[in-house]
Amino acid sequence: MTKDMNKYEYIWLDGYQPEPSIRSKIKATSDDNPPEWGFDGSSTQQAEGSNSDCILLPVQKYDGPLGPDLVMCQVHTGEHEVHPSNTRSACEGLVSDEWWFGFEQEYFFTDTKGNPLGWQDGTPRPQGDYYCGVGAGNVSGREISEAHLDVCLEAGIELTGTNAEVALGQWEYQCLGKGIKAGDDLWVSRFLLHRVAEEFGVCVNLHPKPKSGDWNGSGMHTNFSNEEMRTNGSEELMNSLCEKLGAVHQEGINEYGSDNDKRLTGLHETQKITEFSYAVSDRGASIRIPIYTLEHDWNGYLEDRRPASNADPYRIIAHIVGTLS
Ligand code: MG
Secondary structure (H helix, E strand, O other): OOOOOOEEEEEEEEOOOOOOOOOEEEEEEEOOOOOOOEHHHHOOOOHHHHHHHEEEEEEEEEEEOOOOOEEEEEEEEEOOEEOOOHHHHHHHOOOOOOOOEEEEEEEEEEEOOEEEEOOOOOOOOOOOOOOOOOOOOOOOHHHHHHHHHHHHHHHHHEEEEEEEEEEEEEEEEEEEEEEEEHHHHHHHHHHHHHHHHHHHOEEEEOOOOOOOOOOOOOOOEEEEEEEEHHOOOHHHHHHHHHHHHHHOOOHHHHHOOOOOOOOOEEOOOOOOOOOEEEEHHHHHHHHOHHHHHHHHHOOOOOOOOOOOOOHHHHHHHHHHHHHHO
């Protein structure tokens, strides 16, 4: 290999609606830091063909567990302005590192035809044995979930756990971060999930309700706290934060992912999408006050259970911090 060349994999979000997809490409350069780069926005729904150049601005760098270092980017137009698809820019203007976020990312592994892993021979027996299941008849995709955990930790992304979920082929991981990096980390963890699964010939489905009927959907419960909540909390403070989020419930739902009405039905450990509630230890509430927070004299965090698995973490963070600051 040519000496003194560094490889960087640039990662960005495209212009697809209602949620962006992840794109990436690799740059080889003698630069010791990843420089600005460009791409063809007309192929990602971010520009017209007649004026197609868009700009990639590196915003966060990660050790590359699969080879090239990973570079999370935000997108600017060819005129060096924030691109309309760039949800990170507004989020970064709102959030500081005193805000901590723990995202519980749920998803399904599927084959390339879209069947959840373990469902290739038809609908499996009903839910019950699969959550944190052990044994070949009770889980599918464990080797991919564990490979994903390893590469995230190698990249410096703080995954704090992973588990098989309630439906067969459904999994979860928990991703903890501070400030804007919490959003960057979640996006890069999704990138690594797709990339690792790719090597197994498996796809990742982030839809909040891939299987209708008596099957759990996928959410992205968002645990959050700020300095006051962690160190100077009280029942009054926690209740007032929940009330503030409840007062803008519909605005929150608008930011929390598409097709979420198919998941937030009031069944399967959810509150109805048209209703807002909060309660201690209640998995049927919109916001759960964890028992941890009570047991620490009301110092701790809250869990917003409304965000869908496909939600953009930058938009979740912007809604929560924008409402509570
Ligand atoms: Mg879960």
